[in-house]
Amino acid sequence: MRPPRRLRLGVAGLGRAFMLMLPTLAHHPRVQIVACADPRPEARIRFTADFDAPAFADFGALCDDPRVEAIYLATPHQFHAAQVARAASAGRHILVEKPLAVTLAEAASMVERARAAGVHLMVGHSHAQDGPVQTARRMIAGGEVGAVRLITAANFTDFLYRPRRVEELDTAQGGGVVFSQGAHQVDVVRLLGGGRVRRLRALTGAWDPARPTEGAYTALLEFEDGAAASLTYSGYGRFDSDVFLDWVGEMGLRKDPTRHGLARAALAGVADAAAEAALKTNRGYGAPGQPPGLPPVSPPEFHNQFGLVIACCEKADLRLTAEGVELHGDDRRLLRRTPLPDLPRAEVLDAFCAAVLDGARPVLDGAWGMATLEVCLAILQSAREGREIALHHQVAPEGF
Amino acid sequence: MRPPRRLRLGVAGLGRAFMLMLPTLAHHPRVQIVACADPRPEARIRFTADFDAPAFADFGALCDDPRVEAIYLATPHQFHAAQVARAASAGRHILVEKPLAVTLAEAASMVERARAAGVHLMVGHSHAQDGPVQTARRMIAGGEVGAVRLITAANFTDFLYRPRRVEELDTAQGGGVVFSQGAHQVDVVRLLGGGRVRRLRALTGAWDPARPTEGAYTALLEFEDGAAASLTYSGYGRFDSDVFLDWVGEMGLRKDPTRHGLARAALAGVADAAAEAALKTNRGYGAPGQPPGLPPVSPPEFHNQFGLVIACCEKADLRLTAEGVELHGDDRRLLRRTPLPDLPRAEVLDAFCAAVLDGARPVLDGAWGMATLEVCLAILQSAREGREIALHHQVAPEGF
Numbered sequence: 001m002r003p004p005r006r007l008r009l010g011v012a013g014l015g016r017a018f019m020l021m022l023p024t025l026a027h028h029p030r031v032q033i034v035a036c037a038d039p040r041p042e043a044r045i046r047f048t049a050d051f052d053a054p055a056f057a058d059f060g061a062l063c064d065d066p067r068v069e070a071i072y073l074a075t076p077h078q079f080h081a082a083q084v085a086r087a088a089s090a091g092r093h094i095l096v097e098k099p100l101a102v103t104l105a106e107a108a109s110m111v112e113r114a115r116a117a118g119v120h121l122m123v124g125h126s127h128a129q130d131g132p133v134q135t136a137r138r139m140i141a142g143g144e145v146g147a148v149r150l151i152t153a154a155n156f157t158d159f160l161y162r163p164r165r166v167e168e169l170d171t172a173q174g175g176g177v178v179f180s181q182g183a184h185q186v187d188v189v190r191l192l193g194g195g196r197v198r199r200l201r202a203l204t205g206a207w208d209p210a211r212p213t214e215g216a217y218t219a220l221l222e223f224e225d226g227a228a229a230s231l232t233y234s235g236y237g238r239f240d241s242d243v244f245l246d247w248v249g250e251m252g253l254r255k256d257p258t259r260h261g262l263a264r265a266a267l268a269g270v271a272d273a274a275a276e277a278a279l280k281t282n283r284g285y286g287a288p289g290q291p292p293g294l295p296p297v298s299p300p301e302f303h304n305q306f307g308l309v310i311a312c313c314e315k316a317d318l319r320l321t322a323e324g325v326e327l328h329g330d331d332r333r334l335l336r337r338t339p340l341p342d343l344p345r346a347e348v349l350d351a352f353c354a355a356v357l358d359g360a361r362p363v364l365d366g367a368w369g370m371a372t373l374e375v376c377l378a379i380l381q382s383a384r385e386g387r388e389i390a391l392h393h394q395v396a397p398e399g400f
Numbered sequence: 401m402r403p404p405r406r407l408r409l410g411v412a413g414l415g416r417a418f419m420l421m422l423p424t425l426a427h428h429p430r431v432q433i434v435a436c437a438d439p440r441p442e443a444r445i446r447f448t449a450d451f452d453a454p455a456f457a458d459f460g461a462l463c464d465d466p467r468v469e470a471i472y473l474a475t476p477h478q479f480h481a482a483q484v485a486r487a488a489s490a491g492r493h494i495l496v497e498k499p500l501a502v503t504l505a506e507a508a509s510m511v512e513r514a515r516a517a518g519v520h521l522m523v524g525h526s527h528a529q530d531g532p533v534q535t536a537r538r539m540i541a542g543g544e545v546g547a548v549r550l551i552t553a554a555n556f557t558d559f560l561y562r563p564r565r566v567e568e569l570d571t572a573q574g575g576g577v578v579f580s581q582g583a584h585q586v587d588v589v590r591l592l593g594g595g596r597v598r599r600l601r602a603l604t605g606a607w608d609p610a611r612p613t614e615g616a617y618t619a620l621l622e623f624e625d626g627a628a629a630s631l632t633y634s635g636y637g638r639f640d641s642d643v644f645l646d647w648v649g650e651m652g653l654r655k656d657p658t659r660h661g662l663a664r665a666a667l668a669g670v671a672d673a674a675a676e677a678a679l680k681t682n683r684g685y686g687a688p689g690q691p692p693g694l695p696p697v698s699p700p701e702f703h704n705q706f707g708l709v710i711a712c713c714e715k716a717d718l719r720l721t722a723e724g725v726e727l728h729g730d731d732r733r734l735l736r737r738t739p740l741p742d743l744p745r746a747e748v749l750d751a752f753c754a755a756v757l758d759g760a761r762p763v764l765d766g767a768w769g770m771a772t773l774e775v776c777l778a779i780l781q782s783a784r785e786g787r788e789i790a791l792h793h794q795v796a797p798e799g800f
Contacts, residue, residue, distance in 0.1 A: 149605050150616055152554055152632050156710070156717070201601040201620055201788065203628035205549050207714060216550055216712065218630045220601055220620040228603035230618045232552050232630050238728040239710055239717035244644070261731045310556070310639055312616065314607060317556070317639035328638040331661045388601065388788060 006032040007353050010068035010092070012059055012083065013075035014043040014285040017097045020251075021074070021125060022285070023297040024345045026050070030353040037062035046286030050294050059083055063090035070120075070356050073097060076167065077174030081106035088117035093356045095122045095348070098183040100369030102174040104377060104393065107370035114366055120355045122362040123369035124348035127250075127306035128187035131338040131347065132320045136311060137191050137397065139318065139325065139336065146314025148193050151229035153185050155307025157250070158263040159235030160208065160215040163280035166273050169213045171380065176213035177235045178204065182376045184306050187364070189221065189229045190372060192311045192318075195396040196224040197375055204383035207236065219379050224394070233307075237264045244308045248322035252302040252344060300344045367395045406432040407753050410468035410492070412459055412483065413475035414443040414685040417497045420651075421474070421525060422685070423697040424745045426450070430753040437462035446686035450694050459483055463490035470520075470756050473497060476567065477574030481506035488517035493756045495522045495748070498583040499776060500769030502574040504793065507770035514766055520755045521766035524748035527650075527706035528587035528764060531738040531747065532720045536711060537591050537797065539718065539725065539736065546714025548593050551629035553585050555707025557650070558663040559635030560608065560615040563680040566673050569613045571780065576613030577635045578604065582776045584706050587764070589621065589629045590772060592711045592718075595796040596624040597775055604783035607636065619779050624794070633707075637664045644708045648722035652702040652744060700744045767795045 009031050011018060015038075018025075025033055036047045037056040044055035056062045062071065063086050070093035073083055080101050087094050094114065100123055101107040114121035127133065139145055159181055167173040168180075190197065202219035206212060216234040223229070242248065242255055249255040270276045281287065302322035309320040319326040324338035341347055354360040371394045378389040409431050411418060415438075418425075425433055436447045437456040444455035456462045462471065463486050470493035473483055480501050487494050494514065500523055501507040514521035527533065539545055559581055567573040568580075590597065602619035606612060616634040623629070640660065642649055649655040670676045681687065702722035709720040716729040724738035741747055754760040771794045778789040 149607055150603075150618060150632070150634065152618070154552055154554070154630075203550075203620065203622060203626075205628070205712075207549055218550060218552070218620060218628050220603065220618060220630070222603060226603075228605070228618050230554075230620070230630050230632050232550070234550065234712055234717070236712065236717075238712070238730065239719055239726075240728070260728070260733050264730050312605075312634055312636065312638070317634070317636075319639055326639075328640070328660070330638065330664050333660050 004030070005357060006030055007356055008032055008034045008067055008069045010034060010062045010065065010071045011036040012062055012071055012073050014038040014040065014047060015074060016280070016284070017074040019285050021072070021345060023295050024343050024349060025072070026294045027297045027343055028346060028349045030357065031349055034067045035062055035065050040284070040286065043284065043286035060086055063087045063092055068092060070095065070352070077102050077179060078167065081110055084110040084121065085113045088113040088119050091117060091119060093120040095124055095352045096369065098123050098126050098187070098369065099174065099179045099376060100366065100373050102179065104370065104374055107373050111366040111370055120362065121366035122352055122355060123364045123366070124352065125345050126187045126348070126364055127184040127304060128191045128364060129347040129351065130304045130306070131341065132303050132305070132324050133188050133191060134347070135336060135338040136318050136320060136325045140192060140311070140313060145316040145318060145327070147225065148227050148311050148313050150227065150312040151189050151193055152310045153189050153229065153307065154232040154241060155181070155185060156234045156239045156241040157181070158237030160211050161237045161263040161267050163267065163276050163283070165277045165280060169211050171213045176215070177233055178214050178217055178376050178379050181233055181235060182217065182379060183372055185231050185233055186372045186375045188306055188309060189231060190375070191397050193223045193227050193229055194225060195368070195371065196394040197391050198222050198224045199388050199390045200375065200378050200382060201388045202379040202382040204380065214380070217379055217383070219382070221375070237261065241307045245305050245322050248302045248305060250305060252300045252304045252322060254301070297343055299342055300340050303338060303340065304345065361398055363397050368397065371395050404430070405757060406430055407756055408432050408434045408467055408469045410434060410462045410465065410471045411436040412462055412471055412473050414438040414440065414447060415474060416680070416684070417474040419685050421472070421745060423695050424743050424749060425472070426694045427697045427743055428746060428749045430757065431749055434467045435462055435465050440684070440686065443684065443686035460486055463487045463492055468492060470495065470752070477502050477579060478567065481510055484510040484521065485513045488513040488519050491517060491519060493520040495524055495752045496769070498523050498526050498587070498769065499574065499579045500766065500773050502579065504770065504774055504777060507773050511766040511770055520762065522752055522755060522762040523764045523766070523769035524752070525745055526587045526748070526764055527584040527704060528591045529747040529751065530704045530706070531741065532703050532705070532724050533588050533591060534747070535736060535738040536718045536720060536725045539727070540592060540711070540713060545716040545718060545727070547625065548627050548711050548713050550627065550712040551589050551593055552710045553589050553629065553707065554632040554641060555581070555585060556634045556639045556641040557581070558637030560611055561637045561663040561667050563667065563676050563683065565677045565680060569611050571613045576615070577633055578614050578617055578776050578779050581633055581635060582617065582779060583772055585631050585633055586772045586775045588706055588709060589631055590775070591763070591797050593623045593627050593629055594625065595768070595771065596794040597791050598622050598624045599788050599790045600775065600778050600782060601788045602779040602782040604780065614780070617779055617783070619782070621775070637661065641707045645705050645722050648702045648705060650705060652700045652704045652722060654701070697743055699742055700740050703738060703740065704745065761798055763797050768797065771795050
């Protein structure tokens with residue numbers, strides 16, 4: 001009997017998203033990292049040392065490498081569309097970091113290119129893949145708690161004060177919290193609410209002239225079936241909603257509540273945009289001074305989380321925690337504990353491998369990512385134009 | 401030197417609102433309860449025993465009693481308009497329980513009658529009078545934290561499953577959570593946000609056919625200055641947001657988290673609407689079996705609260721607690737402790753006495769209550785008509 005085959009994965013973009021996924025990529029039992037592409041020579045050197053695999057400066061060369069059957073696309077948002085087209089034309093399956101793209105036209109073209117080439121296009125990592133979100137979705141889809149009627153989602157972080165490249169602070173290039181963080185929150189809310197948003201009204205905030213992009217938003221969504229959702233996000237680094245998750249942070253790690261304001265304080269000493277971009281690069285993969293070797297990985301203690309999420313359903317309210325789903329019924333309250341993955345964020349690679357190796361349809365496919373992008377764009381448009389926006393590209397989550 | 405004069409107050413309606421205010425009414429140092437009106441003989445008997453003061457069956461007789469200089473109007477919503485007109489024509493100042501009225505036309509007429517008669521018309525008790533809300537408003541108005549940009553308010557209670565009269569479950573008569581509970585939440589949010597709401601979009605939920613009124617809503621408000629607010633309320637008795645207030649309940653008392661579902665369970669054994677109304681009456685003032693004498697009162701340990709409230713301002717986020725206001729700044733986090741009143745809910749009578757006895761303009765006057773009612777009505781209308789509603793009767797909070 002042959003051992004189970006592993007997915008031969010190429011990585012495009014050795015930046016922040018890659019580093020967050022690195023322990024999972026390096027240790028996932030169904031994934032073999034076979035090549036990469038990145039413009040930074042020091043990142044490529046590090047990669048070949050870590051993975052004993054080729055590293056290309058050119059994205060096209062990665063796509064054409066016959067060892068590569070699928071690509072994890074962790075490049076800046078604005079490159080996603082062209083790169084998906086290139087990878088699809090080479091017959092590679094693609095896992096794209098969120099957001100799928102920056103415009104709907106790009107997203108539609110990506111979906112079409114992947115379809116025409118017969119390759120999988122999936123979005124991830126997304127917090128909709130977190131175990132408790134999936135558990136809640138199964139409870140809803142299985143009929144245990146009735147239909148969703150009202151979802152409340154609120155997340156307060158220091159997102160805007162982590163080191164950024166200039167384009168990450170430019171909305172037109174996909175910067176700001178709506179594209180980067182809204183994509184997660186909308187994914188979570190759409191998954192719980194059944195996917196199909198009918199219309200929305202939103203307001204955004206850009207309160208720091210030194211970081212001239214949206215740092216906050218609040219949105220009221222109406223689903224096709226009449227269910228409602230309230231989404232709020234602030235990345236201004238003041239109130240921290242991890243207090244509602246018993247001080248487990250976004251990545252599922254215990255957090256020290258006294259480290260408040262650290263991101264802002266660190267950034268306050270940075271002279272200008274170039275220095276800030278350098279700071280981000282200096283923390284990047286392959287930068288000098290980093291310990292050698294692949295990062296160690298240990299089984300997670302908690303799930304990833306994305307702030308306060310409460311789904312009021314016909315028969316019970318569900319509250320997501322870092323351990324699972326609290327069910328608040330008419331006469332009982334219990335915690336439906338969600339089994340932890342063996343590796344942090346394993347879920348996204350589990351789903352991608354299931355798609356490519358086993359032929360399972362991924363829930364967060366290209367059409368799903370396009371629908372979430374449509375919601376994010378509508379949040380920006382509603383705030384800009386001061387009116388409600390109707391949505392036209394929404395899809396239901398399949399596979400539950 | 402004469403001792404300070406006390407406000408000679410008549411009470412109209414000895415129901416649930418009165419009972420919640422009773423300890424405060426009985427013990428407030430600036431208030432003397434001199435008469436009452438209520439249709440229930442047993443309540444009147446109890447009142448004369450408790451206060452050694454006349455009790456009328458007829459509201460007009462209370463208004464015309466020369467001992468009465470001001471009236472606390474705690475009758476059902478639908479009677480407020482006619483009773484304010486009657487009281488004003490008798491020259492009595494009026495403190496009206498929220499909501500001020502059920503229609504805008506009624507509210508406008510009440511404001512006009514009070515103005516014409518030269519009497520004070522004030523709304524309360526409202527949770528906008530809670531100490532921490534007032535502290536936060538002072539911090540905002542004083543410039544300490546900059547302008548408000550985004551308010552997040554969410555409250556999950558068992559409101560809908562407390563015993564109700566039939567009209568309390570009929571929206572047209574002022575029933576449901578939007579009138580009764582929205583009035584509090586809108587008051588709090590308007591006070592923090594500067595009062596003037598420009599427009600809103602909302603969705604409501606009526607999920608229990610046995611209690612056919614709104615039990616939940618979510619609303620997105622835009623203030624005149626562009627600030628945003630997200631309001632969410634569910635009274636369906638499942639998830640309980642007092643967990644966010646460290647299990648201090650709405651009335652500022654320590655709460656046992658294991659008593660979940662009690663309101664629903666108690667109601668489940670009730671045969672029909674008549675039995676439910678009787679249940680409410682049997683818990684009412686003067687019902688048999690109640691201990692004699694005025695309820696004892698002790699200094700509160702915590703402030704009243706109305707759920708999760710976070711106000712993101714230009715320079716800091718403010719989070720209300722049962723002890724005061726948490727300030728989450730760029731580089732500091734602190735609790736601005738708010739001094740506790742000597743009596744629970746003393747604030748509303750403090751303000752009413754300051755108006756009538758000292759000539760201070762109350763913040764929550766008739767025009768204020770009308771503006772809050774306008775927002776509540778717009779929440780209902782927006783949900784019903786599926787569109788954004790513009791507001792036209794909004795006022796700023798004066799006196800800060």
